[in-house]
Amino acid sequence: GAGVSQTPSNKVTEKGKYVELRCDPISGHTALYWYRQSLGQGPEFLIYFQGTGAADDSGLPNDRFFAVRPEGSVSTLKIQRTERGDSAVYLCASSLVTGVSGANVLTFGAGSRLTVL
Amino acid sequence: AQKVTQAQTEISVVEKEDVTLDCVYETRDTTYYLFWYKQPPSGELVFLIRRNSFDEQNEISGRYSWNFQKSTSSFNFTITASQVVDSAVYFCALSVVGNSNYQLIWGAGTKLIIKP
Numbered sequence: 001g002a003g004v005s006q007t008p009s010n011k012v013t014e015k016g017k018y019v020e021l022r023c024d025p026i027s028g029h030t031a032l033y034w035y036r037q038s039l040g041q042g043p044e045f046l047i048y049f050q051g052t053g054a055a056d057d058s059g060l061p062n063d064r065f066f067a068v069r070p071e072g073s074v075s076t077l078k079i080q081r082t083e084r085g086d087s088a089v090y091l092c093a094s095s096l097v098t099g100v101s102g103a104n105v106l107t108f109g110a111g112s113r114l115t116v117l
Numbered sequence: 118a119q120k121v122t123q124a125q126t127e128i129s130v131v132e133k134e135d136v137t138l139d140c141v142y143e144t145r146d147t148t149y150y151l152f153w154y155k156q157p158p159s160g161e162l163v164f165l166i167r168r169n170s171f172d173e174q175n176e177i178s179g180r181y182s183w184n185f186q187k188s189t190s191s192f193n194f195t196i197t198a199s200q201v202v203d204s205a206v207y208f209c210a211l212s213v214v215g216n217s218n219y220q221l222i223w224g225a226g227t228k229l230i231i232k233p
Contacts, residue, residue, distance in 0.1 A: 040226075042121075042223030043162070043208075043223050044223075045220035048220065056220065059220060089160065093162075103167070103214065104212075105167055106164065108162040109161065110160050110161045
């Protein structure tokens with residue numbers, strides 16, 4: 001697609017429920033990132049995919065969070081047993097891989113705003 | 118450990134004024150990249166510039182300019198003749214080359230308000 005697409009744009013759920021957030025990256029971008037942004041703060045890294053595999057999941061806060069990218073394109077971030085502290089904007093980004101780690105320029109989606117009541 | 122500090126939480130200026138957004142970073146690594154991203158009210162982060170640690174040459178792009186000084190670990194961003202459309206939150210970020218992880222370390226952002 002022309003840009004990074006994230007759905008839903010807004011999700012309100014109750015504490016303890018399961019949530020899935022979807023990211024459709026730019027076609028041809030093999031690198032995909034999930035970040036989380038709380039109000040008034042910079043994005044916080046969650047996970048990085050190179051192709052189908054998670055190359056770095058060191059930012060996932062706990063085992064309630066899980067992400068997949070089965071065909072190397074669309075990715076789904078899954079949150080189990082949601083807590084009020086999970087409320088944030090979840091950002092997805094994709095990039096071409098330059099071959100130099102750290103140099104990738106990210107293209108972000110508009111984010112999925114999650115509110116846990 | 119790496120860290121990015123944007124000490125200015127919010128800046129408000131009148132249109133056509135020049136404004137500088139400060140960014141100070143910390144890293145022990147010698148090879149790294151610095152970035153600036155813009156986040157308008159729509160929420161989508163937009164890439165502005167990338168600079169590697171071996172290139173201290175300042176850069177100008179239209180009304181935007183960047184001053185990278187390794188001696189003070191700073192990468193400041195100046196908007197000349199500001200416009201209302203420049204109103205946004207601006208983030209500075211750091212990425213270290215050669216790490217096994219690929220994360221960007223972000224500052225907390227500076228909210229820039231340009232008044233007409």
